[in-house]
Amino acid sequence: MKPPVLAVVELRGPEPTKASLEFVGQAAALARLLGAEPRALALGGEAGAAAGVLGRYGARRLLACAPPGISLLGARAFAEAAAPLLQRELPAAVLFPASPWGSELAARLAARLGADLVSHVTGWRIDPSGELRMSRSVYGGRLTEEVVFAPGKPWLFSLRPNLFPAEAVPGAGAAEVESVPPPSLGTRCSRLLDVSGAVRGEPALAEAEVVVSGGRGMGGASGFRILRELAETLGAAVGASRAAVDAGWMPPERQVGQTGTVVCPRLYVACGISGAMQHRAGIRDSRFIAAVNSDPQAPIFRFADAGIVGDLFEIVPLLTEGLRRRRGDARSVRKGG
Numbered sequence: 001m002k003p004p005v006l007a008v009v010e011l012r013g014p015e016p017t018k019a020s021l022e023f024v025g026q027a028a029a030l031a032r033l034l035g036a037e038p039r040a041l042a043l044g045g046e047a048g049a050a051a052g053v054l055g056r057y058g059a060r061r062l063l064a065c066a067p068p069g070i071s072l073l074g075a076r077a078f079a080e081a082a083a084p085l086l087q088r089e090l091p092a093a094v095l096f097p098a099s100p101w102g103s104e105l106a107a108r109l110a111a112r113l114g115a116d117l118v119s120h121v122t123g124w125r126i127d128p129s130g131e132l133r134m135s136r137s138v139y140g141g142r143l144t145e146e147v148v149f150a151p152g153k154p155w156l157f158s159l160r161p162n163l164f165p166a167e168a169v170p171g172a173g174a175a176e177v178e179s180v181p182p183p184s185l186g187t188r189c190s191r192l193l194d195v196s197g198a199v200r201g202e203p204a205l206a207e208a209e210v211v212v213s214g215g216r217g218m219g220g221a222s223g224f225r226i227l228r229e230l231a232e233t234l235g236a237a238v239g240a241s242r243a244a245v246d247a248g249w250m251p252p253e254r255q256v257g258q259t260g261t262v263v264c265p266r267l268y269v270a271c272g273i274s275g276a277m278q279h280r281a282g283i284r285d286s287r288f289i290a291a292v293n294s295d296p297q298a299p300i301f302r303f304a305d306a307g308i309v310g311d312l313f314e315i316v317p318l319l320t321e322g323l324r325r326r327r328g329d330a331r332s333v334r335k336g337g
Helices: 018-034 047-056 075-089 100-113 221-234 242-246 277-283 312-336
Strands: 005-009 038-043 061-065 093-097 116-121 123-126 132-138 143-148 155-159 176-180 210-214 237-240 267-271 289-293 306-309
Touching: 005 018, 005 075, 005 100, 018 038, 018 047, 018 093, 018 123, 018 155, 038 047, 038 075, 047 061, 047 176, 061 075, 075 100, 093 100, 100 116, 100 155, 116 132, 210 221, 221 237, 221 267, 221 312, 237 242, 289 312
Parallel strands: 005 038, 005 093, 038 061, 061 176, 093 155, 116 155, 210 237, 210 267, 267 289, 289 306
Antiparallel strands: 123 132, 132 143
16 A cells, blocks of 8 residues: 555644645645545644544545643644654655644654655646655745655655645545544643734734735834724735834734745735835735835835825725725625625
8 A cells, every 4th residue: 555645734723724724635636646545634632523624625534643732732742742653654745734833843743754844835746757846935035946855755845825725525525533542742842821812813824815914104003903904804814014013013923024924815915015025025925916105116016916106094994995885785785686
């Protein structure tokens, strides 16, 4: 039997993250090309509850490991729990989400297994010789490199969210659940104490379909109020440039850019952001970029798909009002129809 293709799933409670569903589908696609079985590995107290949704997105089997309290521990504890499972499974490939959690876990497991790791992959293919070739952005998005794994070792790689479709497999049922005995966890170096109230309930930046961000042009923390209103109308996450975060107007976990969170939404709205290179590197894979800035020479207009030159404190509320009116009209049509 050929080695399986394994997707390491990130959970929020009993539910897989949206990014996890995307790369479970990619694991299933890769498994089909290799003639292997697609499997998922979930760690946490409610891991087994994810079998239904993971099966619908392509996983045939779910390895559920639930060491007591592991959901509150850091990636080091997850690595200690996952490494023996990977050594037992001997997978051909292991896929991770390119989230902060997934990136740290992938690096720790690669070190433990002596395997190669390619992070933040934006595309992959199997060439006629059977080699897996992956592409990713480098040098702040100025270049794209292609990477080929050396033979004889499992392929470990993380996928950027929002670049791959999360599509359910028609007629697929729940994944078969295999409960894995929890290993003895070693030293625990960190523990989750709380989830910041500033982030609770907001879409995760890396997974958001729409992101509305503000920069130095917001003028202060109070300026982000109009962005939150626009984001609420669009169902978007609120982000910020490095300048806005450095000024203390937004928390660090909301920073978008090469030194913050790299995003790949369907729509990215930049308000009062000049468009420095490190910010551009963090949004370059967005499908559509719209910018609002009072400076017609702002660099962001050079790579935005659409732009408005003007006072964002006049334009953003008008956009919000227009979207609310349009949404209300659409609801009226549906009720009348």
